[in-house]
Amino acid sequence: MFSADSTKEWFKSFTDGYRVEGALHPMLELKLRHSRRVSAICSAIADSMGWNEYGDSWLALTAGLLHDVGRFPQYSMCGTFFDSASVDHGCLGAEIITEKFDWEGIPENFKDNIISAVRFHNKKTLPSDLKLGEYKWSCLVRDADKIDIYRMVQERLDNGTIYEMLPRHRMSEGLSPELVEEIRKTGTGSYSNARSLLDYRLIQLTWGCDLNFPVSVVTLREEGIIERMCGDLRPCGIDDLIDSLVSRIYSMA
Numbered sequence: 001m002f003s004a005d006s007t008k009e010w011f012k013s014f015t016d017g018y019r020v021e022g023a024l025h026p027m028l029e030l031k032l033r034h035s036r037r038v039s040a041i042c043s044a045i046a047d048s049m050g051w052n053e054y055g056d057s058w059l060a061l062t063a064g065l066l067h068d069v070g071r072f073p074q075y076s077m078c079g080t081f082f083d084s085a086s087v088d089h090g091c092l093g094a095e096i097i098t099e100k101f102d103w104e105g106i107p108e109n110f111k112d113n114i115i116s117a118v119r120f121h122n123k124k125t126l127p128s129d130l131k132l133g134e135y136k137w138s139c140l141v142r143d144a145d146k147i148d149i150y151r152m153v154q155e156r157l158d159n160g161t162i163y164e165m166l167p168r169h170r171m172s173e174g175l176s177p178e179l180v181e182e183i184r185k186t187g188t189g190s191y192s193n194a195r196s197l198l199d200y201r202l203i204q205l206t207w208g209c210d211l212n213f214p215v216s217v218v219t220l221r222e223e224g225i226i227e228r229m230c231g232d233l234r235p236c237g238i239d240d241l242i243d244s245l246v247s248r249i250y251s252m253a
């Protein structure tokens with residue numbers, strides 16, 4: 001029989017394996033907390049949408065809590081969270097849980113849903129051949145992950161610690177014309193074109209167009225997070241791009 005408690009116990013013992021003299025590296029401590037928050041956000045979104053079929057609450061909690069397990073070996077082995085410079089942490093996480101999570105008593109389709117949600121949470125787009133359940137739970141984790149990062153960035157902007165999270169963005173100011181051009185053409189922006197904090201904020205704004213559930217948009221809107229990003233970007237002289245991104249985001253809610 002599966003339970004929320006057994007998932008939490010597995011996650012605790014998995015992450016305890018990365019402690020040195022009882023402590024996680026501060027970067028991994030951040031990921032541990034992020035994972036717990038994403039799990040709670042997944043549960044809140046699933047509840048608000050009335051997903052209450054057998055196993056739904058376990059699926060929401062588990063998909064969220066396990067989504068970043070690949071971060072732990074990634075950072076331990078490579079000392080970075082940049083997938084392009086190390087490993088794809090979604091794929092690595094999927095491999096780890098496939099082999100190491102305790103799947104005893106868990107229906108096969110639930111297992112597939114969790115593994116896919118972990119594997120695909122960080123991909124630019126979802127593959128078109130996913131089964132419906134895999135698609136649904138992947139969408140949930142992708143929204144919850146974005147919501148937590150939006151909140152974390154807003155909090156860090158408010159308390160002045162944003163450059164601890166984005167150290168290399170301190171070096172540049174303004175918007176990168178290559179990034180603006182890329183977003184105008186494709187609707188998304190690459191980190192390789194992001195140099196400044198404003199570049200990062202513009203990329204974050206494009207993520208809003210990739211949200212899957214209206215409740216995610218409503219949550220961010222109520223917290224003033226979308227407006228705040230727009231406010232930061234307004235002085236950059238790209239009002240037409242901001243307006244078109246924002247109207248795409250709000251058209252969902």
Ligand SMILES: [Fe+2]
Pocket residue numbers: 067068089121122
């Ligand atoms: Fe992730």
